[in-house]
Amino acid sequence: MATFKVNLPITPERSLESMRTAYDVNQIPGLIEIINDCLYLVSNSKNLETVINRLELGARKSYTLEQLEQIGFHSGKPTSKELFDVFLGEKPVLINNCLGKAYNDMLAKANELKTGRGKINRYKKFIEVMHKYDDDYTYENEELVERFEQELSSLITKMT
Numbered sequence: 001m002a003t004f005k006v007n008l009p010i011t012p013e014r015s016l017e018s019m020r021t022a023y024d025v026n027q028i029p030g031l032i033e034i035i036n037d038c039l040y041l042v043s044n045s046k047n048l049e050t051v052i053n054r055l056e057l058g059a060r061k062s063y064t065l066e067q068l069e070q071i072g073f074h075s076g077k078p079t080s081k082e083l084f085d086v087f088l089g090e091k092p093v094l095i096n097n098c099l100g101k102a103y104n105d106m107l108a109k110a111n112e113l114k115t116g117r118g119k120i121n122r123y124k125k126f127i128e129v130m131h132k133y134d135d136d137y138t139y140e141n142e143e144l145v146e147r148f149e150q151e152l153s154s155l156i157t158k159m160t
Helices: 010-024 025-043 048-070 080-088 092-112 116-132 138-160
Strands: none
Touching: 025 048, 025 080, 025 092, 048 080, 048 092, 048 116, 080 092, 092 116, 092 138, 116 138
8 A cells, every 4th residue: 555645734833833843042143143244235235136135035034033033932132023124114225225326336437437338338237237126126116227227328328
């Protein structure tokens, strides 16, 4: 007679129970360190890829912290709610801040270039990078991307 292993669906209760056995409280400082690194990078980086990736990683690690709170393994600071407020709630603002810093940095570096062709290539590359993350943007982010693209397209038109 053949036997079949039945995988039960993962319920929140089963997920939390597995956290009790799979997670060691000694891992929490490392988790907090990763979260703090994410907080620093999303606030200070002018690299859009870094900010988008760290917002996602920070949210995932915040969810892990929330589970640890629910099973009583963590009760200190930061709390998962505080972290969700940053990684999810402030996401549009953090992305816009990064876009602004990256845009100003790109313009400054483009102005140091000697040829118009070099400047145009820099502008086009920045537009391409901005659109690489269209799926991650909110309406506020899309408005800023559109404004920057229009400004750069205007500069390109003047130079050609």
